[in-house]
Amino acid sequence: MSSNDDKARFASVVTPHLADAFALARWLTGDRADAEDVVQEACLRAFRAIGGFAGGNTRAWVLTIVRHTAYSWLGKNRRSAVVVVDDLEAVERAQAERGENLGAPATPESELIAKADAARLEAAIATLPVQFRETLVLRDIHGLDYREIAQVTDVPVGTVMSRLARARRRLIETIGMDDR
């Protein structure tokens, strides 16, 4: 395999998805400069792996590498940012069993949601636990379908469904609380 082939494959497989790669890295790290570091490292990994790429969904493949790279980066630089979502789900269940309902307190009208500005939405997304955040961002900002999100985030489609619904509800509640 010649390195010229690798370069051509890199250009056809990875380069078209640079905007998506950078956007996802920024949502995961929360910072543009950190996102650049992550994307650069992800591109190195992708370039090394490109000879073994078997074809298929190039965007999902690139975003999977970006996500892995971002998680390694977060683990090294911001350990506290990676909260295990299983624990979160257990906390939610416990709250629900104690009657501390998450759904009721702030459910704004859809007209109010539609009026939220970019800064408010960004801030609300940033408060989501990272696994909820990535699921929401991949669906509602990048426009991936559930199967692609399952591939990128390495969980079953059922988990994608439940994370997405939870993430959207949390976001909607945050927007509602902001407005009080």
Add this chain to the structure above:
Amino acid sequence: MTTNTPPEEPVLLVHAYLDGELDPANALAIERRIAADPALAAELARAGALRGVLRKRLPVQAPPPHLRARIDAALGLTRTDTAPSWRALAASVALAAVLASGSTFLALRPTPDDRAAAAIVAGHMRALMASQPTDVVSSDRHAVKPWFNGRIPQAPRIIDLAQDGFVLVGGRIDMIGSTPVPTLVYRIRQHLISLVAVPAANRADAAIARGSLNGYNLIDWSENGVTYWAVSDLGASELEKFATLFRTARPDG
């Protein structure tokens, strides 16, 4: 369990319904439940409003302009010797044209077909890097054909191959030298195929021939005064299947 939130499962189905992820039977079932349950209807309205406002206010933006250069440097590629660079390819096409115009570089002189192939691959790569690989987006050949009719002398033959998995995405106009040529774009799975129809009035019909350039597979054949070029990152045998299907399909429109 709690009593005043909707039970979990229908809520998940409402979100999946909004995202177009349900099969028709489940979609119909949840539509009925939404119609009967104001809490689910409100959930759908809120989730829809959220999705709409996110798309509008927070679209995926272009990466910082220096990021490309930074990545090329990190990969040990400079901008100019990056094989996939469209500019570099365009330059090589221009160089080929210069070489072809004189007789001093006989050994290097590319054939017209070499130049066409380089231009076609360059057009394909440029399209892959653009946000849209086509200028007219439609899977309906009856919509794509008239678009060409208004722009070039002869609209290309357009074949519907969707039932074989090759879905028409749309069309664009590429340049080979100074000649505008129609290009159809088909998609199979995540691979795009550019099919370029180059008028070649004096050319004898020729069977399918395989080639490759810059890591892309190329197939060409000629019939009825047109040379067709198909280029893609798709495997050579699948690309040949596409070419064969296109070539043998009945022109019914």
